[in-house]
Amino acid sequence: SQKSIAAIPGDGIGQEVVPEGRRVLQAVSQKHGIDLEFADFDFASADYYQAHGTMLPEDWFDSLRGFDAIFFGAVGWPDVVPDHVSLWGSLLQFRRSFDQYINLRPCRLLPGVKSPLSGYGPGDVDFYVVRENTEGEYSSIGGKMFEGTDREIVVQETVMTRTGVDRVLKFAFDLARSRPNQHLTSATKSNGISITMPYWDERVKVMSEGYPDVVWDQFHIDILTANFVLKPNNFDVVVASNLFGDILSDLGPACTGTIGVAPSANINPEGSFPSLFEPVHGSAPDIAGQGIANPIGQIWSGAMMLDHLGETGASTDVLEAIESVLSSGDASVLTPDLGGRGTTSSLGEAIASTIVSQ
Amino acid sequence: SQKSIAAIPGDGIGQEVVPEGRRVLQAVSQKHGIDLEFADFDFASADYYQAHGTMLPEDWFDSLRGFDAIFFGAVGWPDVVPDHVSLWGSLLQFRRSFDQYINLRPCRLLPGVKSPLSGYGPGDVDFYVVRENTEGEYSSIGGKMFEGTDREIVVQETVMTRTGVDRVLKFAFDLARSRPNQHLTSATKSNGISITMPYWDERVKVMSEGYPDVVWDQFHIDILTANFVLKPNNFDVVVASNLFGDILSDLGPACTGTIGVAPSANINPEGSFPSLFEPVHGSAPDIAGQGIANPIGQIWSGAMMLDHLGETGASTDVLEAIESVLSSGDASVLTPDLGGRGTTSSLGEAIASTIVSQ
Numbered sequence A, B: 001s002q003k004s005i006a007a008i009p010g011d012g013i014g015q016e017v018v019p020e021g022r023r024v025l026q027a028v029s030q031k032h033g034i035d036l037e038f039a040d041f042d043f044a045s046a047d048y049y050q051a052h053g054t055m056l057p058e059d060w061f062d063s064l065r066g067f068d069a070i071f072f073g074a075v076g077w078p079d080v081v082p083d084h085v086s087l088w089g090s091l092l093q094f095r096r097s098f099d100q101y102i103n104l105r106p107c108r109l110l111p112g113v114k115s116p117l118s119g120y121g122p123g124d125v126d127f128y129v130v131r132e133n134t135e136g137e138y139s140s141i142g143g144k145m146f147e148g149t150d151r152e153i154v155v156q157e158t159v160m161t162r163t164g165v166d167r168v169l170k171f172a173f174d175l176a177r178s179r180p181n182q183h184l185t186s187a188t189k190s191n192g193i194s195i196t197m198p199y200w201d202e203r204v205k206v207m208s209e210g211y212p213d214v215v216w217d218q219f220h221i222d223i224l225t226a227n228f229v230l231k232p233n234n235f236d237v238v239v240a241s242n243l244f245g246d247i248l249s250d251l252g253p254a255c256t257g258t259i260g261v262a263p264s265a266n267i268n269p270e271g272s273f274p275s276l277f278e279p280v281h282g283s284a285p286d287i288a289g290q291g292i293a294n295p296i297g298q299i300w301s302g303a304m305m306l307d308h309l310g311e312t313g314a315s316t317d318v319l320e321a322i323e324s325v326l327s328s329g330d331a332s333v334l335t336p337d338l339g340g341r342g343t344t345s346s347l348g349e350a351i352a353s354t355i356v357s358q
């Protein structure tokens, strides 16, 4: 059956890595007889903003909601539009409007990728960050008072709902249950953030009662970031609020070598709306336009998309091809961040042709 | 002239490391002819809470405000009193009531301490985290609604004031100006936290105009934690909100080996109230009572206290003694977290006697 995919490359290196993601998806679809149909969208970009004065057209919701998934690059080009305007006007809007309340981000030490931490090899680090993706610290309630005076004050509300907290905890506990170690870690800060975080802890405790088979613990976010560095092999599934999950899902990939390879899935588990798949990295203005961005985060996000669409065989094929190309250590295809002298395309091409010949 | 110090060991390993801190302070004071007078307080502890039902006596403010400084261990014993109750009832109360609006935390790779990051040696990493310490995400405004129902909702306000933001920025820019690299990094998250963090950025920009000699940049907190791991030698002075500073000042010390050696100073720069000196680590229930806690975080906090009291020579002496004992690699005095088989006392004693014989 046909699957329709909305492709939104966005800004900067998003424009460079999305084509490589599509190249690999095309190769693996052909091999597995999957019918992927892509539609291209130019909104959610600084170019679109410059032409229209908004990040999205008025009918964006209806244009996108019928797709089976959204394949997203990166958004953000602060020279043209401030980040909070571009992000709240696109990506953060998608997450909330399409109720993609799970942001799932694997952290895995891959072969051929050098970890900045000494003493760990491929396979030693392998965990998921499950991030709440629609509420919490990313709130739109708040404002400014006594503007422009010495008494100026700015407030912003963190908002947690029982529905919002429980559903991400349930997803995380289910995921932990499905894994060999059945271990869940909750990120908190209930000693300092004294209203919302104790509530988070309370709901974790209630949820855990339905999962006697899952071993769980909790750490305050400060010492948890320290433990990501000191004991990265201690984690299996880490569940966190929107902000804490954001932090941990950049730190985790950094501990496994480079955020250039890290993928993410913004999931609406009920399938009421399309889910969105994007690399963890941003638009990277500093290296944009040079053709040297690592496309693996985007390609791996494509594998997560295939998985979500039920194409697990194809998804596994993509992951195996990524690992095989990384293991080869072939400097002529690998991008500079991986120690090579290849380009975005040479790396995408190598992965695509590995799939064909696998 | 006499300096009066309030000693508050608190809970867990606080009880074990404060005596070692005092031993070292005694030794260095004797050597430099400094007259330090200690007074002991048993409040701000779970024991006190069990006996009195509160963390502090009613007159705590008046009892403490006349001291020149507070030498603090650690507080928190969740089996007896929930962390947010014990912390808001003591440490966080002190910080706010004594307007200790600067939390200064050095991160330095010391000789003899193994960093989990490969490729860095002593001297390569040497920066300060300057944390806002009285407002921001650590707020007491918020609450719960529709309690106990499916519609349950919890909110908590982040509050930033111009006064609060500007004064910590000023301190950080001044500190950056005084250092060889004159480099300041601001921690933000203005792409996601769209009201308070853009305000923070705005104030950084305004403040920077008074410091043309300081080179500054800003990173979103997610990628900043990644950069602590990937490029720890890129930092000089990092200024951050209360929560972000809390995170960065645990992560930084983890990147330099162990949070057991990390000190902190909660400073009221105007001297209207006593400042408070405490290790970054907590009460560590898991190792409390075994006599194996590393006292260096506490001892180094003592050095920061001497510095604050104007005794810079004595402060330098303590730091040199710490480095010398660490460099010795003497496993019989070093604590287990440093790879030794010594105890809290053996390490404190070694540092004290090094000072005497220096």
Ligand SMILES: CC(C)[C@H](C(=O)O)[C@@H](O)C(=O)O
Residues within 6 Å of the ligand: A191, A192, A222, B087, B092, B246, B280, B282
């Ligand atoms: C114990 C806790 C409330 C405290 C904080 O978050 O400030 C601690 O982590 C610290 O860094 O001093």
Ligand SMILES: CC(C)[C@H](C(=O)O)[C@@H](O)C(=O)O
Residues within 6 Å of the ligand: A087, A092, A246, A280, A282, B191, B192, B222
């Ligand atoms: C770009 C930014 C708003 C976004 C976030 O904070 O969610 C990004 O960091 C991410 O992790 O997807």
